[in-house]
Amino acid sequence: MEKSSGLIFEKSSRGRKAFSLPEAAMPETEIESLIPGKYLRKNLRFPEISELDIVRHFTHLASKNFNVDGNFYPLGSCTMKYNPKVNEDIASMEKFRDIHPMFPEKYVQGILSLLKEMEEMLCRITAMDAFCLYPAAGAHGEFLGMLLIRAYHERKGKIRKKIIVPDSSHGTNPSSVHMAGYEVVSIASDKNGEVDLEALESALDEEVAAFMMTNPNTLGLFESKILEIAEKVHSRGALLYYDGANLNPLLGICRPGDMGFDVVHLNLHKTFSTPHGGGGPGSGPVGVKKHLVPFLPVPVIEEKDGGLILNRQKPQSVGSIKSFFGNVGVIIKAYSYIKALGDEGLKRTGKLSVLNANYLKQKLKGSYHLPFDKTCMHEFVLSAKKQLDSGIHAVDIAKGLIDRGIHPPTVYFPMIVEEAIMIEPTETESKNTLDEFVNTMKEIAGLAAKTPEILKKAPIKMSVKRLDEVQAARVLDVCWNFEKPEDEGQEDG
Numbered sequence: 001m002e003k004s005s006g007l008i009f010e011k012s013s014r015g016r017k018a019f020s021l022p023e024a025a026m027p028e029t030e031i032e033s034l035i036p037g038k039y040l041r042k043n044l045r046f047p048e049i050s051e052l053d054i055v056r057h058f059t060h061l062a063s064k065n066f067n068v069d070g071n072f073y074p075l076g077s078c079t080m081k082y083n084p085k086v087n088e089d090i091a092s093m094e095k096f097r098d099i100h101p102m103f104p105e106k107y108v109q110g111i112l113s114l115l116k117e118m119e120e121m122l123c124r125i126t127a128m129d130a131f132c133l134y135p136a137a138g139a140h141g142e143f144l145g146m147l148l149i150r151a152y153h154e155r156k157g158k159i160r161k162k163i164i165v166p167d168s169s170h171g172t173n174p175s176s177v178h179m180a181g182y183e184v185v186s187i188a189s190d191k192n193g194e195v196d197l198e199a200l201e202s203a204l205d206e207e208v209a210a211f212m213m214t215n216p217n218t219l220g221l222f223e224s225k226i227l228e229i230a231e232k233v234h235s236r237g238a239l240l241y242y243d244g245a246n247l248n249p250l251l252g253i254c255r256p257g258d259m260g261f262d263v264v265h266l267n268l269h270k271t272f273s274t275p276h277g278g279g280g281p282g283s284g285p286v287g288v289k290k291h292l293v294p295f296l297p298v299p300v301i302e303e304k305d306g307g308l309i310l311n312r313q314k315p316q317s318v319g320s321i322k323s324f325f326g327n328v329g330v331i332i333k334a335y336s337y338i339k340a341l342g343d344e345g346l347k348r349t350g351k352l353s354v355l356n357a358n359y360l361k362q363k364l365k366g367s368y369h370l371p372f373d374k375t376c377m378h379e380f381v382l383s384a385k386k387q388l389d390s391g392i393h394a395v396d397i398a399k400g401l402i403d404r405g406i407h408p409p410t411v412y413f414p415m416i417v418e419e420a421i422m423i424e425p426t427e428t429e430s431k432n433t434l435d436e437f438v439n440t441m442k443e444i445a446g447l448a449a450k451t452p453e454i455l456k457k458a459p460i461k462m463s464v465k466r467l468d469e470v471q472a473a474r475v476l477d478v479c480w481n482f483e484k485p486e487d488e489g490q491e492d493g
């Protein structure tokens, strides 16, 4: 019996309840006598179901989710690594959990000193001079980064209008640039998949406020000319922005601040242990070099009279960018992860993530096209170009993996690789898991060559089969068909 199928509303029986309360001692009152009728919702339906059935329903649904604790999740760019549970325990300790963000500073010296120490640890890891922990995600950090860059140029009396991004950049990069009111200038990558210096040179004019890039780039390749790039950008008075989503392989080995970056954001939920996916919560701290420190958001945690205070008096600050202090739970998890690993552990993290990716790359390059055949960092990009001959696309390979219990790698990104399949194993996987993945990818390449019509039907083992993705994007039908409320004008949840 497939108990979990169907919606909870379909399991509803009139009059069934998940609770039993004692008879009320007060006389019953009609709700309309207490709240005016116009504020009451009509036709608000709840499923009527027993407690046990509710528990079963949601337990079954939860077990249908793909998650990093259940399956291998080689989602390129997203760093879906194992997150040690001890960090969850620490973040949910009563003394952290029960602090209210509006407590006066003198009662929350403990958490303030943790946040301050976290800022300092991130400065050390990245070679920056100060950090702001408030942004809630990488994209939010990018947006703050753009505001800081604008404040810097305005202070110098220059209005610069453009930000350069490589054509391999993550979609949030041009979006953040645009949101901050800048114009996006995209430059092509060279034949090695790196920033094309000539293209950069010719795009760099007096109007350019910054060059925004990630290193290793989204192809998983280290930008070998980074020092030259930094020199060129700075010589034109522009700044260099580091998208730190790809920091994982460099941990403990090299630092964006030493490469010449002026502003960085990190994705704590990728690099520093927080389960992510499904929209958060995350944390995207932003680090800056000295010349940008005055513009950082308020409040700034500062030492005063032997204690810590929240200083809101920063005349050059870009202002407040998040309610209270960011997603503090995520910051505590990252703090505990960094402390547990120590300097040696962080370095090992970086090295193993590179080793694992190169192992997979070498094992798979016979079965799939490898557009850039050189040592990669923590991830690499294959292409399903070879499989195209039999009508198989990257998406078919992805769906085939789902049937075999593996989350698909990132596909169709970066966009500069045709039929891209971007694989990031992370440092936390064992050789056995990597070998199983290699075997599965080879099995799928075999199917693609011999029986593509079977692969085209995947996934067949999941409760949701192959979706019409075009239709799904165009025709939104995400709700169960509730009966229409009688009063059409009324907003009814």
Ligand SMILES: *Cc1c(COP(=O)(O)O)cnc(C)c1O
Binding pocket: 077, 078, 137, 138, 139, 140, 170, 172, 173, 214, 218, 243, 245, 246, 267, 282, 284
């Ligand atoms: C994930 C990612 C981002 C955006 O980060 P979010 O935390 O998802 O907002 C930006 N750039 C790159 C390269 C990424 O992988």
